[in-house]
Amino acid sequence: MKKKWTIVLLMTLLAVIMVACSGGDVDTTNDNEGDNNGSDSSVTNDEEVTVQVWFGREDFIPDDAFETFHEENPNINVEYDVVPLEQADADFLRNKNAGNAPDIFQVFHESTQNLAAQGAVLNMSEYYDKWAEEDPDSYNKLLDQAFDIVSYEGDPYGLAIHFGPYFHVHRNDWYEEVGLDPAGPETWDDVIEHSRMIKDAGLSDYPYATVGGSNAPPLWFSSMFVSMGGEYTDSNAPIIDSEAGRYIFEWHQTMMKEELMNPETIAWESGEMRGGFISGNVAYMPEALNIYPIIQEELNYEEQWLPTYQPVRSGMNDYTPASFSWPMLVNSDTEHPEAVTEVLKYLSSEDISKQVALRYQPTTNEAVLLSDEFAEAHPWFERVKEGFLNSEILPSHVRQPEIYTILNDFKQEALTDLEADPEEVTKRYQELIDEIDE
Amino acid sequence: MDAAINLKKQKRRKLLTPYLLILPGFLFVFGVLGYAVLYGTLLSLFDMDLMKAETGFVFLDNYIYLFQNAAFLNSLVRSLIFVFGSVSLGLVLSLFFALSLYRATRFGNFLKGLALVPYLVSGIATAVMFRFLFSGDVGLINQVLITLNLDAVNFLAHPNWALFVAVLTNTWFIVPFATLILLSGIQSIDPELFDSATVDGASKSKVLTKIILPLISPMMGISLVWLSFASFNMFDVILPLTGGGPNRATEVLAVYMYNVAFDELKYSLGSAVMVIILIFNVATSALYLKIFNTDD
Numbered sequence: 001m002k003k004k005w006t007i008v009l010l011m012t013l014l015a016v017i018m019v020a021c022s023g024g025d026v027d028t029t030n031d032n033e034g035d036n037n038g039s040d041s042s043v044t045n046d047e048e049v050t051v052q053v054w055f056g057r058e059d060f061i062p063d064d065a066f067e068t069f070h071e072e073n074p075n076i077n078v079e080y081d082v083v084p085l086e087q088a089d090a091d092f093l094r095n096k097n098a099g100n101a102p103d104i105f106q107v108f109h110e111s112t113q114n115l116a117a118q119g120a121v122l123n124m125s126e127y128y129d130k131w132a133e134e135d136p137d138s139y140n141k142l143l144d145q146a147f148d149i150v151s152y153e154g155d156p157y158g159l160a161i162h163f164g165p166y167f168h169v170h171r172n173d174w175y176e177e178v179g180l181d182p183a184g185p186e187t188w189d190d191v192i193e194h195s196r197m198i199k200d201a202g203l204s205d206y207p208y209a210t211v212g213g214s215n216a217p218p219l220w221f222s223s224m225f226v227s228m229g230g231e232y233t234d235s236n237a238p239i240i241d242s243e244a245g246r247y248i249f250e251w252h253q254t255m256m257k258e259e260l261m262n263p264e265t266i267a268w269e270s271g272e273m274r275g276g277f278i279s280g281n282v283a284y285m286p287e288a289l290n291i292y293p294i295i296q297e298e299l300n301y302e303e304q305w306l307p308t309y310q311p312v313r314s315g316m317n318d319y320t321p322a323s324f325s326w327p328m329l330v331n332s333d334t335e336h337p338e339a340v341t342e343v344l345k346y347l348s349s350e351d352i353s354k355q356v357a358l359r360y361q362p363t364t365n366e367a368v369l370l371s372d373e374f375a376e377a378h379p380w381f382e383r384v385k386e387g388f389l390n391s392e393i394l395p396s397h398v399r400q401p402e403i404y405t406i407l408n409d410f411k412q413e414a415l416t417d418l419e420a421d422p423e424e425v426t427k428r429y430q431e432l433i434d435e436i437d438e
Numbered sequence: 439m440d441a442a443i444n445l446k447k448q449k450r451r452k453l454l455t456p457y458l459l460i461l462p463g464f465l466f467v468f469g470v471l472g473y474a475v476l477y478g479t480l481l482s483l484f485d486m487d488l489m490k491a492e493t494g495f496v497f498l499d500n501y502i503y504l505f506q507n508a509a510f511l512n513s514l515v516r517s518l519i520f521v522f523g524s525v526s527l528g529l530v531l532s533l534f535f536a537l538s539l540y541r542a543t544r545f546g547n548f549l550k551g552l553a554l555v556p557y558l559v560s561g562i563a564t565a566v567m568f569r570f571l572f573s574g575d576v577g578l579i580n581q582v583l584i585t586l587n588l589d590a591v592n593f594l595a596h597p598n599w600a601l602f603v604a605v606l607t608n609t610w611f612i613v614p615f616a617t618l619i620l621l622s623g624i625q626s627i628d629p630e631l632f633d634s635a636t637v638d639g640a641s642k643s644k645v646l647t648k649i650i651l652p653l654i655s656p657m658m659g660i661s662l663v664w665l666s667f668a669s670f671n672m673f674d675v676i677l678p679l680t681g682g683g684p685n686r687a688t689e690v691l692a693v694y695m696y697n698v699a700f701d702e703l704k705y706s707l708g709s710a711v712m713v714i715i716l717i718f719n720v721a722t723s724a725l726y727l728k729i730f731n732t733d734d
Contacts, residue, residue: 087700089488089703090488090700090703093488093703094488114489118489118490213681213683214680214681214682214683214684214686215677215678215681215682215683216681262574262575263574263592263595264573264574264575264592264594264595265595266595266683266684266685267592267594267595267600267680267683267684269681398489399489401489401701401702401703402702404701405697405701405702409685409686412683412684412685413685415684416684416685
């Protein structure tokens, strides 16, 4: 009996020690929130400061690994690391609670709203005003999207240096073969009609490819929703109990029912979709600019494929292309906001952003987009230039991950329940979205 | 008097030595695992959500929410089917492989090493391999079906087939270790027992059911603990294989936990799921060990 009690006591003691060692910080509130608006710290010429940067992908790191920056700013030392975009926001918040988060970090754009609402990121308005005043040349080269993408309630909390709108690619050679205008479909109803023709002509078993799997966020689906006239609430929740919501559901049902999309689409991730088009098995896919060089390796641009804006819902005249971004956000605890601004200026400068834009993702630096080098590397850009420059970021709610889960379920139901009533389904999913949006 | 004290001391030392020796290991395991379990359990009683700045003590609210949530209940049912399928198939296969390896005298060690290969391959590589095998148009399985004049099956697009493929993939991944456990049990049986049975005219099935199975019963228990524990916790194969789809058909508890904790950043809710998985693991392990009494 005595032994038993001793063991119980020892175990309890051990448990207490373990919990005590944990620091007991289940509280996620930001102790430093509001303590530092960054305005009282600045870089003077003789002060040595270190700016820590997390890139979301290795490809976003400048080719010179900040060598030029260090030469131009000898008092600012940039230390960088790669923290995958998929885990950057969670890692940032955990590190911030522990007091060792980076000054600048890169996230998927949809994290901006939430991080800003929490006070975890720094309002950069003051520093950007200064930048615009002191160096209008570099500032004005940036598209409005560079600041809009990272804005919450009108203020920027970082800088979107790279972004990419979703467009649409199709096989113009097949269009010619079946006697259609090679310029491509104008409406989503055209896509259905033309897919039937392409299938009947034996050019493709399943002409349309998209991402139906549940592993990826429903970005392609959302871009299609926007081009079908989809709208969002003021808090950026999608309104799917709408004409566009019912249409996108019915459109997927029709495509699946008539086997105009692969029956396995529900299990497809972006790799399968891209593979389908690049290998010459499908006629269309919704895709962004960064994939076009890979298509070009297998299919000849203009001879076999063309990029266009996404088709629109019948009755609509046009739409504003929806884009996606991987902005750099600024930690609200940073002690060197001016040094941080210098780093952001460097990353968004024409030379540096051009390097990344030529080999990876397009930039918000207009001078780069309009440069000869960019035109040479992306000959298809001219076709979508206007839509690109005027594109708008896909709206994101403060609880975007949950919205994504609902949209993925909605999309998967459209791909499998082919007899479901779109009105009933959209109502049901709208209720789920409304619960989150309350 | 001194001799008696010395004897007592020696006895105590003898009694304590094994405990002292396992203490570092115990502390390490407790520190790594125990900390996570304790902290996770504590976390499940709070409302810690990285998407929200404020948090608070909510006691059992997370558990109540889960048992009223259709997605969680679906994942619970899917998990039970997945575990039952994996454990049943896994036990039969591991027993079959263990018996085969026991009988394989030539290249025995090589074959034992070879049997471990699936366990050494990463979960993601396993998932990618099975995704290729079972994909609709170009998958090997469908190519075989077509060659046999049978209809191709969209394994990964059909909820039940997808769950079946997930069970197969998981089984492929976890069976080698279970095989090793059973093999060690079979190898510990005195070979004279087999000889005596053969002399007495016992059939192979009698040798299996009357000698091998009863004698490896404790190992069966341990093997079952492994198969069921590994299946309940399985997520690194399922996530790249099906992502929990189609229509959440393969969203087992571990995948649901991952989505809630790391996609939606609801750490407390994820912790509550972790506790529920832990309870299932402890309960099934206790049950197996009771049925297959390992002390004998």
